[in-house]
Amino acid sequence: MSALAVRVLGELTVDGTDLTSLDRKARALLLLLALARGRPVSTDALADALWGDGPPARPSDQVAVLASRLRRVLGREHIPRSDAGYRLRADWLDLAELEAMVNEIEDRPGAAEARVLAGAALALIRGPIAEVRGTATWAVVERAAAERLIQRARRVAAAAFLAAGQGRDALELATADSTTDPLDEAAVRTVMRAEAVEGRPALALAAYAALRERLADQLGADPAAATEELHMAILRGEFPIRSPWRAPSVVSHIAGADR
Known part of the structure; x- marks a missing residue:
């Protein structure tokens, strides 16, 4: 199993992998699974986020086709499916890394390492998170949570800089x-x-x-x-x-x- 590092803070990328071979819907599926941070997402929820009020005739089959395209590029082991749905099995996700850094800074705001961590956290934030197409509530909520994490990271970084x-x-x-x-x-x-x-x-x-x-x-x-x-x-x-x-x-x- 090869390591998989996924970044959504800015342009959606996978370290060492060219995603240009994937169509827009497949990349959208990857973004949705990344925003879920390893939690399984049901086929119905994914279809709702991908197509909204205009789903294809067999949406579950179309989600499976998109997942198959992701597996060809990322490896089957990184897009597992269970009764609960599909999930992204990443070895490293910038959202999770950012949250861990922010938690550590908040736990030790006056520590000498806080300023270094603050700089590293800011370096992860390469730009805004890609928009989630459609109005599926769960997807909008997940993206909003990621945006709040970015705001929180900037605030704790500023506090760490002041303390230093x-x-x-x-x-x-x-x-x-x-x-x-x-x-x-x-x-x-x-x-x-x-x-x-x-x-x-x-x-x-x-x-x-x-x-x-x-x-x-x-x-x-x-x-x-x-x-x-x-x-x-x-x-x-x-x-x-x-x-x-x-x-x-x-x-x-x-x-x-x-x-």
């Missing part, structure tokens, strides 16, 4: 996230912490003020208690300012490697 004194890296991550979702209070809090630690409390307070205005205008709400507490801590000058020395930016290095 790398405010610039934390600021780059959080600024990107708060730009994508201006109402993401967790990201804005990281921006505030990073600006304060980097010796720019005025910018931290400006980020708070902008968030408060957006929340009031769009939701008619005030910032969360954690945001208000952070705001007061910055006003009181309770954040230590880091030294002028700056290590190379991990986030910029990773972004540069992707170009």
Whole structure:
């Protein structure tokens, strides 16, 4: 049995394997099984996700044909079928690896290894996960869970960078996230912490003020208690300012490697 390494964080790929010989539906089946992370998925659920309201005459047979195509490329042992359905038997899956890294960082946020793990976790996130065609609830839920894992990884990475004194890296991550979702209070809090630690409390307070205005205008709400507490801590000058020395930016290095 040959080892199988599957990546879905970005373009769907299998290390050492050319997937171009597979048609769109076969690749979609591989993506669905990868998002299920090794759990079996019934034929009916797969057919629903692959064809939605316009299934072929014999959908179970067509799913079997697609599975056969995957087996020819990946090996029969990697796409087993049981009474519960089909599943992907991968030796390595980037989603599972990312979750393990995030859990380890969260378990030891102040450890020296946390920053290294954070950089490795970010390197796994090569881009957005491919869209799941159709509206099958289970498939949409699985993809949404993977997207939440990416967001969680970015947050814990930013926290690890801050704990290691790398405010610039934390600021780059959080600024990107708060730009994508201006109402993401967790990201804005990281921006505030990073600006304060980097010796720019005025910018931290400006980020708070902008968030408060957006929340009031769009939701008619005030910032969360954690945001208000952070705001007061910055006003009181309770954040230590880091030294002028700056290590190379991990986030910029990773972004540069992707170009």
